[in-house]
Structure formats: C-alpha cells, structure tokens
Amino acid sequence: MTTTLELKQLRCNYDDKTVLDGINLTVKDNEILALLGPSGCGKTTLLRAIAGLQADVQGEIWLQQRCLTAAGKQLPPEQRNVGIIFQDYALFPHLTVADNISFGLQGMTSACKRERVNEMLELVRLEGLGKRYIHQLSGGQQQRVAIARALAYRPKLLLLDEPFSNIDSQVRTEMMREIRQILQSQKVSAVFVTHAKEEAFAFADKLALMHQGQVVQQGQAEQLYRFPASRFVADFLGGGNYLDAVVSAVDEVETPLGSIKSLNPLSYPPAHQGKLLLRPQQLNLVADDDGSGIVTARNFSGTYCDYQVEVGPISLAVRSERLDLAQGAKVAVSALPHALILL
Numbered sequence: 001m002t003t004t005l006e007l008k009q010l011r012c013n014y015d016d017k018t019v020l021d022g023i024n025l026t027v028k029d030n031e032i033l034a035l036l037g038p039s040g041c042g043k044t045t046l047l048r049a050i051a052g053l054q055a056d057v058q059g060e061i062w063l064q065q066r067c068l069t070a071a072g073k074q075l076p077p078e079q080r081n082v083g084i085i086f087q088d089y090a091l092f093p094h095l096t097v098a099d100n101i102s103f104g105l106q107g108m109t110s111a112c113k114r115e116r117v118n119e120m121l122e123l124v125r126l127e128g129l130g131k132r133y134i135h136q137l138s139g140g141q142q143q144r145v146a147i148a149r150a151l152a153y154r155p156k157l158l159l160l161d162e163p164f165s166n167i168d169s170q171v172r173t174e175m176m177r178e179i180r181q182i183l184q185s186q187k188v189s190a191v192f193v194t195h196a197k198e199e200a201f202a203f204a205d206k207l208a209l210m211h212q213g214q215v216v217q218q219g220q221a222e223q224l225y226r227f228p229a230s231r232f233v234a235d236f237l238g239g240g241n242y243l244d245a246v247v248s249a250v251d252e253v254e255t256p257l258g259s260i261k262s263l264n265p266l267s268y269p270p271a272h273q274g275k276l277l278l279r280p281q282q283l284n285l286v287a288d289d290d291g292s293g294i295v296t297a298r299n300f301s302g303t304y305c306d307y308q309v310e311v312g313p314i315s316l317a318v319r320s321e322r323l324d325l326a327q328g329a330k331v332a333v334s335a336l337p338h339a340l341i342l343l
C-alpha cells in the first residue's frame, strides 16, 4: 500500500496557545484514519489544517506526493483535491438534492454533470430523490447527500468531522458499515474526527489518539487497546483497574492479589515497579466462602454483569458473564491469562 496523506511536524497556535504540537501521521491508500480524543485536544483544528481552512499552520502536508502545505506554501482548499463533510453537513437548503451534489462539479457539460449526479445518487442509495429539497430528507439521507456531494468530484481524500453525531444510535452501526463500503468502492482514503471510541473502533482502520495537541499513540484499535503506551490511552479506550506490581520473573509480577503470570515475556527488568492494568473483563470470579473478595455491587447488563468487588482495601471493577453472584457474595478473584501491561 502506498501513502495517500503524510503530515510532518504540523504545528498551529491560537494566540499564544499551542493547539497542534508536532503532529506526524500517515494515511495509506484506501485507509480510514480516526482522529480520536477528548474535547479540545485539537482534532478539528487538524482536520481544518489538512483541508486548508486553518491559518498559520507550520510543518508539511503531502497528498499523494503533492505538497499542500509547507514553509511559504499554503494551497487554497479548492486546489487540494480533498472533500470535506462537516458535522452539520453544510448542505444548501435552497438547492435540490441534485443541485447540491452537482455544486462542486466545474468544467463539465450539463449532460456529464447529470450523469455524475445520477451515479452518485445510486451510490448513496438516494435514487429518485434528486428533486427534493434538504428539509424534505431525514438526517441519515442528508448525510448521504453530503457524502455524494463530497465524492462527486473524485477527491483523493475525504475528511469527515464527527460524521455520526447526528445519526440515531440505532442506525449508526449500519450507516458506518455502508459508508465504509462506499469509500472502499470509490478507493478514497479518509480522515474522520470523533470523540467516541466505539465509532473509531467500528469505522476506522487505524486510530490516532490525540491529547493536548499531540498524537500520543497511533495504530490499529486492538493494538492500542491491548498495548496502551500510557495511562491516558488505557483509560480513554476503556479504563480498568490498576494494581501495584513488582516484576518477579521474566513473565510474572507480584501484586496484592498474589503473583500473576503474563502470556508473553515482560519488557521490564527484574524488580521494576509499576501499575498493572487489569481490564474488568480480564478478572475472573469464583464463588468461594473462603475467598478474599466480597461483591459490593452488581449491575446486570443482559449478557454480562458489572461487579464491584472488594479485596481487603482494594476495590476492583469486574465484568463477568456469570450472572449469579449477589451483592455480599464471597468470591476468589484471579486474573485471566493475558499479556500483562505495566503503566
């Protein structure tokens, strides 16, 4: 796979506040990258910088070996060959669906435009709705028009700002699957902004997790979830319990729950001290009258229960498929086999 987008040392300030702080990122052909992070971390500013909508951006932006931004160079948005879909879709209410889609098509005969609009309507499954106005469409249909409009002029890259925040949660998963298919069929790479990890997991091939203007970790969702490089990453992607731990062997740590073995060799030296991350589903509960744990809370969620378990002074969150433990039950707690992470 070759690289579609490359960002090198991007920086941006608002007044004297650093908003983008040395961003390096690549997006491969046909890849979807999620910019994920808490409110205010700089996601939208980064998207705007790629689109050419942000002033005073330092560093370099390359799209398929073409330089969009560099020292002394800032290509205007319309020359970047980048499509953008805003959170509110920014469709023109006074134009029909068809006219919205054909709006950006320049230098084409009207017959070619009509053909392209029909192709796009078919692609986003809105055949027959070309003559409607935007207020006559549902939120999901409006999003499809925005996608059709952005893809109509064949951009090399599509940027999407919080694309699913206005979509009903019941149809969101279906919409994500459909848009992924559309992007793949059109061979378009995409960068999308979200603060919801579930959306990033479901829609993206790769995540870049941002914090205070920096990309703190990037890679495939599972990789980041299983091997977070910091507590911020671990917590943002799911949270868990942290136990004091000391490395006692190449694949073992000592904790207040006893010694716990790692499925893979640890990359820490002997006697290294840290906090062992244990996700709630990485703990196992066994009903045991002699166990050192006691269930202090139980929250039923259908196929699993979230328990709060106290072991001496330690309080642990445990997610278990066993549903039969009542509040007050005595339990033995152990860690399920996995690759241990110390943070």
Ligand SMILES: Nc1ncnc2c1ncn2[C@@H]1O[C@H](COP(=O)(O)OP(=O)(O)OP(=O)(O)O)[C@@H](O)[C@H]1O
Binding pocket: 014, 015, 019, 037, 038, 039, 040, 041, 042, 043, 044, 045, 046, 195
């Ligand atoms: N026009 C502006 N002038 C001054 N500061 C701004 C401006 N726009 C954004 N900021 C600041 O820049 C930082 C990054 O903003 P940005 O909108 O990129 O964050 P974000 O991660 O997209 O947040 P959210 O998820 O809330 O949209 C924030 O601290 C914000 O307050």
